[in-house]
Amino acid sequence: MWNLARKLLLHDRLRFAVAIAGVSVSVMLVLVQVGLYFGFMDTASSIIDASKADIWVGKKSNESFEFATPFDERAFYRVSSVPGVAYAERVVMNFAQFKLADGGDLGVQIVGVETAAGHAPLLAPWNVIAGDARRLAEPGAIVLDRTEYAKLKIDRVGHITEIAGVRAEVVALTRGIRSFTTSPIIFTDVRTARSYLPQLGSGEPVTYVLVKVAPGADVAAVQARIDALPHLAAYTTAQMSERTRTYWSTRTGVGASFFTTAVLGILVGLVVVGQILYSGTLQYIREYGTLKAMGAKNSAVVKVILSQAMISAALGFAVGAPLAMAMRIAMKGANLTVALFPALYAGTAVITAAMCAFAALLSIVKVLRLDPASVFKT
Amino acid sequence: MTAALAIDDLLPSPAPRQAVLARLVGVAKTYGSGENAVAALSEATLDIRAGEVTLIEGPSGSGKTTLISILGLVLTATAGEVWLEGRNVAGLGERDLPGLRARNFGFVFQGFNLFPALSALENVAIAIRMKNPRARDAEGEARRLLEQVGLGAKMRQLPGDLSGGQKQRVAIARALGGNPPILIGDEPTAALDTRTALSVMELLRQLADTEGRAVVVVTHDPRLERFADRVVRVEDGFIQAITSPAPGAGASGAFATVRESRSSL
Numbered sequence: 001m002w003n004l005a006r007k008l009l010l011h012d013r014l015r016f017a018v019a020i021a022g023v024s025v026s027v028m029l030v031l032v033q034v035g036l037y038f039g040f041m042d043t044a045s046s047i048i049d050a051s052k053a054d055i056w057v058g059k060k061s062n063e064s065f066e067f068a069t070p071f072d073e074r075a076f077y078r079v080s081s082v083p084g085v086a087y088a089e090r091v092v093m094n095f096a097q098f099k100l101a102d103g104g105d106l107g108v109q110i111v112g113v114e115t116a117a118g119h120a121p122l123l124a125p126w127n128v129i130a131g132d133a134r135r136l137a138e139p140g141a142i143v144l145d146r147t148e149y150a151k152l153k154i155d156r157v158g159h160i161t162e163i164a165g166v167r168a169e170v171v172a173l174t175r176g177i178r179s180f181t182t183s184p185i186i187f188t189d190v191r192t193a194r195s196y197l198p199q200l201g202s203g204e205p206v207t208y209v210l211v212k213v214a215p216g217a218d219v220a221a222v223q224a225r226i227d228a229l230p231h232l233a234a235y236t237t238a239q240m241s242e243r244t245r246t247y248w249s250t251r252t253g254v255g256a257s258f259f260t261t262a263v264l265g266i267l268v269g270l271v272v273v274g275q276i277l278y279s280g281t282l283q284y285i286r287e288y289g290t291l292k293a294m295g296a297k298n299s300a301v302v303k304v305i306l307s308q309a310m311i312s313a314a315l316g317f318a319v320g321a322p323l324a325m326a327m328r329i330a331m332k333g334a335n336l337t338v339a340l341f342p343a344l345y346a347g348t349a350v351i352t353a354a355m356c357a358f359a360a361l362l363s364i365v366k367v368l369r370l371d372p373a374s375v376f377k378t
Numbered sequence: 379m380t381a382a383l384a385i386d387d388l389l390p391s392p393a394p395r396q397a398v399l400a401r402l403v404g405v406a407k408t409y410g411s412g413e414n415a416v417a418a419l420s421e422a423t424l425d426i427r428a429g430e431v432t433l434i435e436g437p438s439g440s441g442k443t444t445l446i447s448i449l450g451l452v453l454t455a456t457a458g459e460v461w462l463e464g465r466n467v468a469g470l471g472e473r474d475l476p477g478l479r480a481r482n483f484g485f486v487f488q489g490f491n492l493f494p495a496l497s498a499l500e501n502v503a504i505a506i507r508m509k510n511p512r513a514r515d516a517e518g519e520a521r522r523l524l525e526q527v528g529l530g531a532k533m534r535q536l537p538g539d540l541s542g543g544q545k546q547r548v549a550i551a552r553a554l555g556g557n558p559p560i561l562i563g564d565e566p567t568a569a570l571d572t573r574t575a576l577s578v579m580e581l582l583r584q585l586a587d588t589e590g591r592a593v594v595v596v597t598h599d600p601r602l603e604r605f606a607d608r609v610v611r612v613e614d615g616f617i618q619a620i621t622s623p624a625p626g627a628g629a630s631g632a633f634a635t636v637r638e639s640r641s642s643l
Contacts, residue, residue: 004496004504011495290491293452294553295480296508372452372479375487376443376564 001300005307008280015276022272023316023352024323029265030348031324032331032338037249037258039337044180044248045241047111053089053122053210054219056240057226060233063251065244066109066181068093073204075232080209082225084217089114089122091208092193094200095183099162101153108152108163109183112193122210125187131157131172137189140167145177147335148184163196178335180248266355273312274359281305281363286375293372301370305363313356317349398461399559399592400426400449400482405458405468407444418444420615422458426560431586431593431605436612442596443564445612449594450483450562451475480509484553486563490545492537498524498548499533506555513556523551527581543574550581561585563595567602579605 009016042049048056048065057079059069073090080088092112097105113123115137125133125143135141142163149155159170163186179185188196194205211234213222219236226234235243249255281288288301328338407419419441426432426449434442447453448460451467452475460468462482470478492501502520506513513519524533527547537545546566553561561582567575582593583605595602603609603623611619 001507003500004493007495007500008493284493286489286491287493290485290487291505291508292476293450293479293485294483294505294509295476295478295556296505297476300508300511373447375485375491376447376452 001303001307002311005304005311008284008304009308009311012280012283015280019273019276019312020315020319022276023269023312023356024320026265026269026272026355027317027320027348027352028323028327029268030262030351031321031340031344032327033258033262033265034344034348035324035328035338035340036331036336037255037262038339038341038344040180040254040258041245041249042339043178043337045244046177047123047185048237048241048244050126050177051123051210051237052120052212053237054213055211055223055226055234055236057088057209057211057232057234058207060231062233064247065240066093066179068207070094070200070205070207071231073206075229076206076209078229079211079226079232082222082229084214084222084225086212086214086217087119088212089210090190090206091123091210092190092197092200092205093207094197096164096186096196098152098168098184098186101161106152107183108186109179109181110163110193110196111185111187112190112197113187115189122212125172125174125177127175127177128172129175131170133172135171136187138169138171139189139192140169141171141188141192142168143172143174143187144170144184146173146175147178152184164198166192166195168192168196178337266351269316269352269355270359273309273316273356274362276312277305277308277360277363278366280308281366285366285370288367289370289372289375292367292370293375298368301367302364305360305367306357309356309360310353313349313353316356317352320352321345321348396430397428398425399428401459401461402445402449403459403461405445405448405455405460407441407448407453408456417615419448419455422448422612422617424449424610424617424620426592426594428559428592429586429590430607431583431595433602433606433609434594434596434612435598435600435603435609436618438598440612441615442612444615445610445617446562446564446594446596450485450560451479480556480558482558482560484550484555484558484561486546486549486553486561486566488565488568490537490542490549490569492545492548492552494537497534497536498529498540498544498551501537501548502552502555505552509556516555519555520551523554524548526554527551541574542570543578546570546574546578547581550578550585554585559590560592560594563593563597565596565598567597567599572601575599576601 059071062068076088076090079085094110095107096110098108100106114121129146133143136143154170157170157173161168177185213219223234223236226232291301324340328340331338402422402424405419405422409416409418422445434445436442444453448455455468458468459466462478467478496504499517499520502523503516506516506519521533524530527550529544529547532540532544567578570578579602582595585591586593606623609621610617
């Protein structure tokens with residue numbers, strides 16, 4: 001059956017090429033769009049995912065991770081004293097203006113973390129590729145990502161500038177830490193962060209409290225105790241990550257947008273392959289009818305058509321997947337992350353096979369309804 | 379009428395010469411219903427015997443194709459009996475018919491109906507595999523059949539590279555796949571020139587003579603009668619006459635009427 005299917009497909013090479021092109025474009029669109037979506041979502045929750053905290057605590061009214069409302073530092077001490085909490089750290093976050101070398105300003109996302117703790121920090125810059133991140137404790141020290149060089153008009157570690165009119169010195173560089181909001185992320189110490197963020201108020205504002213649960217303590221129980229504190233909401237790190245992804249995915253329409261394009265890609269493939277298979281079936285309808293007249297079962301003829309669909313799916317995937325990889329490389333240059341991973345490839349392969357099988361449905365119905373007597377009539 | 383049939387002689391292939399392989403009894407086919415009903419075939423009774431070549435003749439629309447379609451189990455009769463493999467199969471559904479067709483019939487058509495993308499060998503082999511997915515050496519059988527029809531040297535050729543006569547020989551080889559005892563041809567020589575048509579018919583005659591196959595051919599061409607043991611004349615949906623060419627009869631030879639379809643068997 002495979003041999004017959006292959007030869008029937010290859011007999012009209014142009015039509016076959018169109019079918020493979022259709023499936024390839026479909027595969028590429030699905031991979032790139034879904035990969036972009038996951039890339040964006042990874043970016044959206046990257047800071048949360050990189051933390052070593054068990055629980056994230058924020059203001060109850062917060063909807064978005066980035067645009068969180070600060071609260072008074074006293075809440076930090078209340079959280080720290082909750083039974084089951086081993087230790088807690090403050091995070092101060094908000095947006096500030098970064099002074100560019102040409103005199104202009106650029107909005108950046110300040111992430112102030114604890115640097116003086118006597119234990120491994122629950123949140124710190126990761127993927128450090130240059131400089132010394134331990135200097136972050138120094139007043140005015142900042143760490144930023146190498147990919148933001150052009151945007152921030154910086155060319156070296158040691159670059160000195162101002163954020164909100166306060167001195168800032170680049171002490172280290174990271175690789176691959178980007179914000180979903182596209183504003184460069186600037187890591188700094190909590191105290192320095194407060195100086196960059198005067199809009200948070202003159203007190204001791206805190207945006208999040210990160211909690212490490214004591215060994216043997218039940219994370220859910222500790223989370224519930226913290227959640228019961230006035231005005232505070234506690235989430236496990238996984239919940240916080242999911243909440244952030246869901247916010248950006250649903251509230252902004254980003255998810256719908258990417259998946260709509262992916263679905264359109266599938267539809268394109270469906271229509272192209274369906275049309276090609278159907279016209280091929282019509283072309284050979286008398287031959288199929290002859291085989292049925294001579295005793296071929298419907299299942300045997302259907303196998304030929306399904307085999308054609310699966311050959312189209314396999315070759316289309318074989319072409320489309322490398323195209324998506326090439327797109328990933330090209331888009332990396334534009335600071336866009338296309339997250340391609342084995343499960344996505346496997347899922348897309350299954351979708352492609354299902355798409356092609358579904359596209360064969362019309363052809364299958366045609367041969368199932370084909371009356372073998374029809375070959376006698378002309 | 380059924381009780382009078384000698385069912386024991388409805389034998390599967392290989393069958394003794396003259397053994398009845400298939401039998402139509404009082405078969406009718408009506409299309410549509412009520413006022414729109416059109417009777418395509420009525421009261422058709424016919425035996426198909428091993429080793430015989432039967433020509434079905436008649437004007438267009440007379441019911442020839444309906445007759446062989448019912449005989450070949452690709453069309454269901456409205457009334458009557460179709461005896462095959464020792465039983466009346468007229469009431470069987472599409473679940474059972476493919477197997478019966480695969481075991482009993484090979485078909486040859488005017489338009490050849492060969493897959494243009496497949497070589498002669500592949501066209502025959504795929505039909506063998508489709509008829510019997512468990513066929514062990516479909517390619518070997520296809521090769522043997524193509525040699526039998528005189529195309530041993532052309533088996534790797536695509537249909538597009540073969541002449542009309544060669545294509546029809548491939549179609550005959552395909553029809554022989556699975557070793558069916560009955561070959562049915564629907565105007566298999568209509569698209570061929572006279573010489574080629576006669577050679578194809580000669581091949582079919584040989585298959586009847588040497589292998590004992592029953593060959594049933596629908597044709598408009600009276601020149602083919604010289605190859606026939608019997609000529610069935612169909613008009614207006616009725617078998618008007620079943621005649622046998624006199625020994626030595628040529629294309630326009632004399633015929634002896636052996637029986638009328640409406641007479642008892």
